[in-house]
Amino acid sequence: MSQLPQAQIEQTQVEQALASYIDPYLEMDLVSAGALQAVTIDGGKISVTLELDYPSEFLNGGVAQLLTTALENIAGCDEANVTLGWHVDAHKSHDGGESLAAVKNIVAISSGKGGVGKSTTAVNLAVALAKDGANVGLLDADIYGPSQGIMLGVAAGTRPETIDNKWFVPVEAHGIKTMSMAYLVTEQTPMVWRGPMVAGALTQILTQTQWGELDYLLIDMPPGTGDIQLTLSQKYPVSGSVIVTTPQDVALADAKKGVEMFRKVGIPVLGMIENMSMHICSNCGHAEPIFGAHGADRLAETYHTKVLGSLPLATYIREQSDAGVPVVAADDSSEVAMMYRHAARRLAVALARGGEAAETMPEIEVSDD
Numbered sequence: 392m393s394q395l396p397q398a399q400i401e402q403t404q405v406e407q408a409l410a411s412y413i414d415p416y417l418e419m420d421l422v423s424a425g426a427l428q429a430v431t432i433d434g435g436k437i438s439v440t441l442e443l444d445y446p447s448e449f450l451n452g453g454v455a456q457l458l459t460t461a462l463e464n465i466a467g468c469d470e471a472n473v474t475l476g477w478h479v480d481a482h483k484s485h486d487g488g489e490s491l492a493a494v495k496n497i498v499a500i501s502s503g504k505g506g507v508g509k510s511t512t513a514v515n516l517a518v519a520l521a522k523d524g525a526n527v528g529l530l531d532a533d534i535y536g537p538s539q540g541i542m543l544g545v546a547a548g549t550r551p552e553t554i555d556n557k558w559f560v561p562v563e564a565h566g567i568k569t570m571s572m573a574y575l576v577t578e579q580t581p582m583v584w585r586g587p588m589v590a591g592a593l594t595q596i597l598t599q600t601q602w603g604e605l606d607y608l609l610i611d612m613p614p615g616t617g618d619i620q621l622t623l624s625q626k627y628p629v630s631g632s633v634i635v636t637t638p639q640d641v642a643l644a645d646a647k648k649g650v651e652m653f654r655k656v657g658i659p660v661l662g663m664i665e666n667m668s669m670h671i672c673s674n675c676g677h678a679e680p681i682f683g684a685h686g687a688d689r690l691a692e693t694y695h696t697k698v699l700g701s702l703p704l705a706t707y708i709r710e711q712s713d714a715g716v717p718v719v720a721a722d723d724s725s726e727v728a729m730m731y732r733h734a735a736r737r738l739a740v741a742l743a744r745g746g747e748a749a750e751t752m753p754e755i756e757v758s759d760d
């Protein structure tokens with residue numbers, strides 16, 4: 392008895408199989424997200440190439456296997472190959488000059504109020520993006536209290552190398568390129584600067600550092616929403632901003648000013664990070680929202696943006712910062728490290744999609760009176 396010929400596998404079957412996986416950061420399947428680049432069907436052999444628009448090296452383990460299995464389950468398939476890649480596009484509002492030419496995206500990490508954990512958040516987000524395979528830079532623009540050298544374990548007194556007496560070479564730490572005012576001044580240097588001087592110094596370190604090729608340059612902004620922040624945001628091709636806040640009413644009121652400032656200058660707010668959202672008792676594990684609950688959610692809703700992540704108030708976070716090994720660098724699969732990593736991936740996706748706020752934001756007119 393002769394065997395019936397196998398039905399030809401159709402592209403729609405391949406797409407349906409691939410759509411069985413919903414990416415938690417894109418919140419949709421990879422075909423709907425436009426990641427499918429190529430499909431080859433050669434008899435019973437299927438090969439697909441997918442390219443995502445955010446750093447997603449982590450998909451190469453379990454998810455690649457899951458997709459392969461989904462394809463192998465198609466009737467008539469006897470071999471499936473899945474190639475997963477990613478690429479970060481530039482989302483620049485304007486050209487930032489020579490030193491920033493190969494920097495694809497500048498992201499301002501900001502807070503309306505001081506002391507909410509902005510620097511800790513910026514450091515951990517930067518390391519998290521690097522862990523996912525991105526080229527990342529971090530500029531400590533918190534000029535009044537540059538703390539990143541300590542948080543990154545850069546030895547006190549470290550000075551960046553210079554080239555041709557013109558360029559600074561960023562200091563590498565935990566897989567990221569860093570630059571901080573703290574690398575250029577001594578403890579004796581007075582930091583009592585007026586706004587224009589601060590803006591001038593920041594401009595200099597931003598534009599005279601050889602950042603090289605970066606997917607993301609995170610700027611740990613000075614706290615507040617005054618002239619310095621406004622100047623920085625307007626002068627450089629900032630692709631998006633992230634607002635760090637705690638759930639207290641006072642911090643939220645200041646976070647609101649931050650959101651409004653970025654909206655005024657047309658920079659998409661990619662989302663908010665709620666820091667110290669819960670206190671976890673190190674003895675009994677009891678979680679208590681000591682600064683209030685859901686404040687950032689409400690604010691995000693009002694401004695059509697989202698909460699990218701909520702971090703607990705945890706001794707471990709402070710201890711790791713003080714020891715110069717950020718939580719994400721210390722153990723990248725710990726519970727707290729994963730909270731930062733999820734937030735970093737949501738940030739990258741929000742940026743790739745142009746920022747939630749960009750689409751829904753109403754026009755704001757700025758007048759001089």
Ligand SMILES: Nc1ncnc2c1ncn2[C@@H]1O[C@H](COP(=O)(O)OP(=O)(O)OP(=O)(O)O)[C@@H](O)[C@H]1O
Binds near residue numbers: 508536666703706
């Ligand atoms: N989630 C957290 N749990 C525990 N401690 C934290 C947490 N986030 C930050 N801290 C600690 O709080 C202090 C202030 O944090 P950080 O310097 O990051 O804040 P900041 O907003 O950048 O401050 P500033 O506005 O003064 O620059 C640091 O000692 C830091 O280790």
